[in-house]
Amino acid sequence: MTAKRTPGPGANVALCRKARGLSQVALARRAGMSVSLLSKVEIGDRALTHGMGAALARAMGMTLDELLGKAPVTPTNEEGLTALSFAIRRFDLPGEPPAHPEELPRALAELNEHRHRTELAAVFRKLPGVLADVTNHAHAFPSPDAWTRVADTYSVVYWLAARHRWMHLAELAVLKQRLAAERGHPVAATVAARDEAGTFLNSGDFAGGLAVIDRAVVQAETTLRGRDRAYGLGILHLRGLTLAGRARERGAAERHIDAAWRAAEEFAGNAGDVEEHGLHFGPENTAVHVIATSTDLERHRAALETARDLLRSGTSLPATRVGPLHMTLSRSHLALGDRDAALSSLEDAWEAAPELARVHPTCQELVRVLTSLHRRANPRLTHLARRAGVPL
Numbered sequence: 001m002t003a004k005r006t007p008g009p010g011a012n013v014a015l016c017r018k019a020r021g022l023s024q025v026a027l028a029r030r031a032g033m034s035v036s037l038l039s040k041v042e043i044g045d046r047a048l049t050h051g052m053g054a055a056l057a058r059a060m061g062m063t064l065d066e067l068l069g070k071a072p073v074t075p076t077n078e079e080g081l082t083a084l085s086f087a088i089r090r091f092d093l094p095g096e097p098p099a100h101p102e103e104l105p106r107a108l109a110e111l112n113e114h115r116h117r118t119e120l121a122a123v124f125r126k127l128p129g130v131l132a133d134v135t136n137h138a139h140a141f142p143s144p145d146a147w148t149r150v151a152d153t154y155s156v157v158y159w160l161a162a163r164h165r166w167m168h169l170a171e172l173a174v175l176k177q178r179l180a181a182e183r184g185h186p187v188a189a190t191v192a193a194r195d196e197a198g199t200f201l202n203s204g205d206f207a208g209g210l211a212v213i214d215r216a217v218v219q220a221e222t223t224l225r226g227r228d229r230a231y232g233l234g235i236l237h238l239r240g241l242t243l244a245g246r247a248r249e250r251g252a253a254e255r256h257i258d259a260a261w262r263a264a265e266e267f268a269g270n271a272g273d274v275e276e277h278g279l280h281f282g283p284e285n286t287a288v289h290v291i292a293t294s295t296d297l298e299r300h301r302a303a304l305e306t307a308r309d310l311l312r313s314g315t316s317l318p319a320t321r322v323g324p325l326h327m328t329l330s331r332s333h334l335a336l337g338d339r340d341a342a343l344s345s346l347e348d349a350w351e352a353a354p355e356l357a358r359v360h361p362t363c364q365e366l367v368r369v370l371t372s373l374h375r376r377a378n379p380r381l382t383h384l385a386r387r388a389g390v391p392l
Contacts, residue, residue, distance in 0.1 A: 030059035044372030054204030064204025083128035094139030116318035148184030190232035206247035234263035245293030272316025300332035323353025
């Protein structure tokens with residue numbers, strides 16, 4: 001599963017195009033974009049967006065995650081992946097249940113804390129053991145609580161795999177998550193559908209992901225009640241607005257945005273967003289997703305204004321949300337021609353979530369483009385490029 005680091009998503013477009021014997025003119029025509037835009041993306045004068053990437057990937061017979069490039073597997077991660085694959089493979093072959101099952105909720109909560117702090121190495125280290133323990137316990141003492149815990153642990157597997165764009169592992173995790181959710185509480189199926197739609201998002205099949213979300217919304221509306229209903233619908237609509245924004249479907253994006261805000265109102269009285277099943281939902285995370293979708297729809301000034309309001313009042317959200325928020329702000333600043341602000345936002349992203357920034361394709365791409373656009377030495381950018389592994 002070892003993968004070489006790609007030279008940045010935009011630069012990888014040129015490599016993939018040439019490997020397929022396509023000219024810029026031919027690829028631009030297939031992808032429905034101008035040759036000028038494609039050329040700027042390839043040389044680093046324009047950042048590759050997920051929407052453009054999906055169109056280019058389809059034109060070359062690839063998925064978006066393949067075009068963006070898989071994060072490399074370090075020797076330490078390879079050991080963790082071997083153990084994780086073993087635990088996943090034995091989903092239906094239970095072993096000895098843990099001696100202290102009362103500790104399982106705490107173990108899963110600690111795992112999610114590492115996730116929320118984007119401590120990928122710690123997640124790698126602990127995930128195989130937690131997954132084996134919760135699965136073995138659920139087989140020995142089956143209950144909706146036990147199987148929901150299994151489903152929630154597979155949600156962490158999905159998250160870890162998706163962050164590295166190891167989509168075969170992500171899709172396998174979602175399959176097991178759905179099987180566990182069938183034996184768990186109804187909300188577990190909603191979380192599984194949200195993660196399943198995420199595999200479509202990462203592969204660039206935005207229409208397919210929206211179809212998954214539409215189906216899951218109908219199911220959640222009929223099976224969930226009370227707080228679970230607001231939470232479940234909320235996380236589904238957040239995924240829906242992201243998919244719609246990447247697909248540039250403004251009407252669908254607005255519908256999901258409106259529905260997400262309505263669901264978030266149920267949690268407006270809390271000190272911060274709630275965290276359940278490893279996912280945060282409430283007004284703050286809804287704002288973060290709306291900001292990202294505004295950027296995808298090229299409403300950059302609206303994105304920055306919403307972000308200013310959010311950051312001015314302070315946020316309780318974890319690094320998993322704060323890091324990508326600053327990457328989004330960097331995208332909007334760059335699109336508006338403010339390179340210094342784009343660089344500052346990228347530095348904020350690295351400060352908030354360094355392990356995530358190191359493998360995130362948006363971070364890699366923005367550093368590449370800023371490096372290309374700066375014609376004179378910039379010590380801050382040089383430092384960031386070295387951290388990101390982007391050639392100067």
